[in-house]
Amino acid sequence: MIFTENGTYTFNGETKDYKYAATANLSEQAALVNAVTNIVVTEQGYMPLLLDAALRCMLVKFFTPIGKEPFMDDNGDADIDLFVEFDNATGVSDVILNNMDAVVRDNILTSIDDNIAYKTGIRKDGISTAIVELIKVLTRKIDSLDEGLDKEATMNFINKFNEFGFDDESLVNAYMNSEQYKENVAKVVDAKNEKIRELQQKVNADTAKNVVADKKPAKKATAKTRKNADSDSSIEVVKG
Numbered sequence: 001m002i003f004t005e006n007g008t009y010t011f012n013g014e015t016k017d018y019k020y021a022a023t024a025n026l027s028e029q030a031a032l033v034n035a036v037t038n039i040v041v042t043e044q045g046y047m048p049l050l051l052d053a054a055l056r057c058m059l060v061k062f063f064t065p066i067g068k069e070p071f072m073d074d075n076g077d078a079d080i081d082l083f084v085e086f087d088n089a090t091g092v093s094d095v096i097l098n099n100m101d102a103v104v105r106d107n108i109l110t111s112i113d114d115n116i117a118y119k120t121g122i123r124k125d126g127i128s129t130a131i132v133e134l135i136k137v138l139t140r141k142i143d144s145l146d147e148g149l150d151k152e153a154t155m156n157f158i159n160k161f162n163e164f165g166f167d168d169e170s171l172v173n174a175y176m177n178s179e180q181y182k183e184n185v186a187k188v189v190d191a192k193n194e195k196i197r198e199l200q201q202k203v204n205a206d207t208a209k210n211v212v213a214d215k216k217p218a219k220k221a222t223a224k225t226r227k228n229a230d231s232d233s234s235i236e237v238v239k240g
Contacts (some may be wrong), residue, residue: 056093
C-alpha cells in the first residue's frame, strides 16, 4: 500500500508519528478480508466476539507500517489482546476508518460479512442489512445533490434514524417513522387500489356479458326437431 496520510499516537508514555493509507487496491482488500475472516472463523468454530477487534487490528496492520512492537509477536502475528490495549489507548483504527475511501471501506465491510456467511452459513437479518445499506447510500450521496437527491428528505430520514439509535429494532423504527417510508406505503396502497379497480371493472364486464347472454330468446323448435322429439318419446308396446 501507499502510505500518504500522517498521524500521531501516544502509547506507554511515548508519542510517535506514523503514516497510513487512505485506499487499497482489490488484491489488498481481498487479503485483509481473508485475514479478518480467518481470525473469526477457525477449525474450532465461529467466534463473532473477535470480529470488531480482528477488523481493526488488520486495518492497522495493512494500512500502516507500524512495527510489531505494540501488538505483534516475534513471528509477526497479531496478538488480539495486545492490539485492543494499543488501539484503546491510541485510536489508530478509528483514524484509518474515518479517513478511508468510502467505497473501499464499504467493499471491505460487505465482503467480510459475505465471506463469514459463506464459511458459516450464518447471514445477518435481511431487513436490518438492507436498512444499513440504505443509510450508507444516503450518507455517501448527501454531498451529491446534483444527482437529484432531495436534501431536505435525506436529512429528515437521517434525523429520524438518529432519534432511535443503531440497534436492529431501532433501524426498522427509524425507517418506519421516515417520510420516505410513508410515501412508499402510499404508493403501494395506490397501486393496490388501482389493481382492485381494474379487477372490479373486469368482473363487472364479464358479469354484464353473462346477463346479456342469459336474456337472449331461445330458438324455436323446427318441425324436424319436433318429429325427433316425438319419436324419442314414443312408448314401445310389448305384446305378451
